[in-house]
Amino acid sequence: MNNKAKVEAENIAMSYGTNVVLRDINFVIEPGEFFALLGPSGSGKSTLLRLIAGFINADSGRLLINGIDVSAVPPWARNVGMVFQNYALWPHMTVSQNVSFGLEERKLPRPKILEKVRAALALVNLSEYADRRPSQLSGGQQQRVALARTIAIEPQVLLLDEPLSNLDAKLRVQMRNELRSLQRKLGITTIFVTHDQEEAMTTADRIAVMHHGVIQQIGTPVDLFDNPANRFVAEFVGSINLLPGRVERAPGGSLLFECTLGRFDLGDVVHDSGEAIMAIRPHTLSLSKTPGDSARVWVQGTILEREFVGEFVRYTVKVHEQSIIADQAHHVGRAPHESGTVIHVGMDPAQARVLPSSDSEIHQ
Numbered sequence: 001m002n003n004k005a006k007v008e009a010e011n012i013a014m015s016y017g018t019n020v021v022l023r024d025i026n027f028v029i030e031p032g033e034f035f036a037l038l039g040p041s042g043s044g045k046s047t048l049l050r051l052i053a054g055f056i057n058a059d060s061g062r063l064l065i066n067g068i069d070v071s072a073v074p075p076w077a078r079n080v081g082m083v084f085q086n087y088a089l090w091p092h093m094t095v096s097q098n099v100s101f102g103l104e105e106r107k108l109p110r111p112k113i114l115e116k117v118r119a120a121l122a123l124v125n126l127s128e129y130a131d132r133r134p135s136q137l138s139g140g141q142q143q144r145v146a147l148a149r150t151i152a153i154e155p156q157v158l159l160l161d162e163p164l165s166n167l168d169a170k171l172r173v174q175m176r177n178e179l180r181s182l183q184r185k186l187g188i189t190t191i192f193v194t195h196d197q198e199e200a201m202t203t204a205d206r207i208a209v210m211h212h213g214v215i216q217q218i219g220t221p222v223d224l225f226d227n228p229a230n231r232f233v234a235e236f237v238g239s240i241n242l243l244p245g246r247v248e249r250a251p252g253g254s255l256l257f258e259c260t261l262g263r264f265d266l267g268d269v270v271h272d273s274g275e276a277i278m279a280i281r282p283h284t285l286s287l288s289k290t291p292g293d294s295a296r297v298w299v300q301g302t303i304l305e306r307e308f309v310g311e312f313v314r315y316t317v318k319v320h321e322q323s324i325i326a327d328q329a330h331h332v333g334r335a336p337h338e339s340g341t342v343i344h345v346g347m348d349p350a351q352a353r354v355l356p357s358s359d360s361e362i363h364q
Contacts, residue, residue, distance in 0.1 A: 004031035005066050005156035005189045007052065012061030014047065021047050022213045025061065029191065034183050036192045036200040039210035040236070045193045048210075049159050052191060053082050065156060081155030085162045087146040089134040095145050096121070096130040102153045120148040123182065140171050147179075151186065158183070160192040164199060176203050197237050201225070209233050225281075231355055234279045241280045241324050247273050247354065257354055260322040261299050264349045275357040285326040286346035287315060287337060296346035303341045313337075317345055 012025040022044050029035045037045035050056050052063060054075035062069050070078050089098050096117050103113045121127045124144040134142055143163055164172045180203045183190050194200050200207050201221040208218045217229040228234035245259030255266040259278055291298035301319035312327045313336050326345060337343060
């Protein structure tokens with residue numbers, strides 16, 4: 001299959017009455033890219049996916065596939081395939097009949113249909129299940145049938161609407177790995193909707209984080225994690241400490257950030273003076289009975305509680321009036337710190353990011 005397509009949104013907006021669902025949506029998805037729409041319920045991600053599929057129309061703006069405006073093109077003429085959250089399989093049909101359905105609608109010759117069905121089932125490792133019905137399959141197998149049915153029509157763009165949400169945790173991890181492997185093998189442009197940041201981070205080349213119908217930030221998983229554009233992205237993508245403070249300009253012109261943990265030289269960071277927030281990932285903090293290396297800023301606190309998560313222990317530490325979360329790797333034989341212990345928290349300023357104090361939305 002060589003149906004890689006470029007997908008572009010230009011100033012797309014959509015409302016239901018007075019309820020604004022999408023506003024000023026702009027993005028470019030490159031051919032063959034695995035692109036995720038990530039956000040909480042009600043953020044507009046599924047609406048945007050349905051708009052790309054052609055099931056609904058925008059109030060304004062344009063959607064382009066390979067440079068052609070398809071905003072007014074009906075779904076069946078877009079050459080876009082969609083896998084629904086509930087798989088939408090015909091219960092009275094066999095696996096092979098489900099997979100062949102779209103091909104028969106396109107009135108392909110019977111030998112060609114059989115060839116494409118066999119190839120699609122082989123891709124998803126379901127060749128031996130061709131004569132079974134959906135009720136005789138596991139959730140993961142049903143998802144593969146839905147994928148095979150979509151792949152068989154050789155769409156330019158593959159749309160996935162939370163396809164892993166109905167699976168248990170272990171199978172979800174397995175299936176997301178298989179999904180990513182299949183997408184790489186096919187090279188098809190794929191747009192994946194999820195509210196699960198771990199799913200998005202482990203599968204997508206790039207992610208668009210959505211909130212209240214607005215794309216807050218687009219970037220690679222590492223970009224979003226290390227350099228969130230605003231408070232919402234910082235909190236939604238991974239665990240984070242957000243420390244309120246102020247940015248001040250020191251004599252000589254350098255910028256300093258002052259908060260509960262102390263004063264930090266912001267180096268090359270460009271930021272307006274005034275109120276701001278420092279964002280620090282819990283895993284970048286160190287805990288020690290005594291202050292450690294001088295490259296870190298150390299401040300004394302008291303451990304309020306701890307949670308054993310398996311790979312790490314999560315501590316809540318009270319520093320002055322601020323509660324800070326610190327994650328420390330768990331090692332066999334290493335005793336955890338007890339609640340009530342006086343502890344020193346060490347922070348590497350290079351791992352911190354300064355964000356605007358207001359949770360303003362960012363239009364891409």
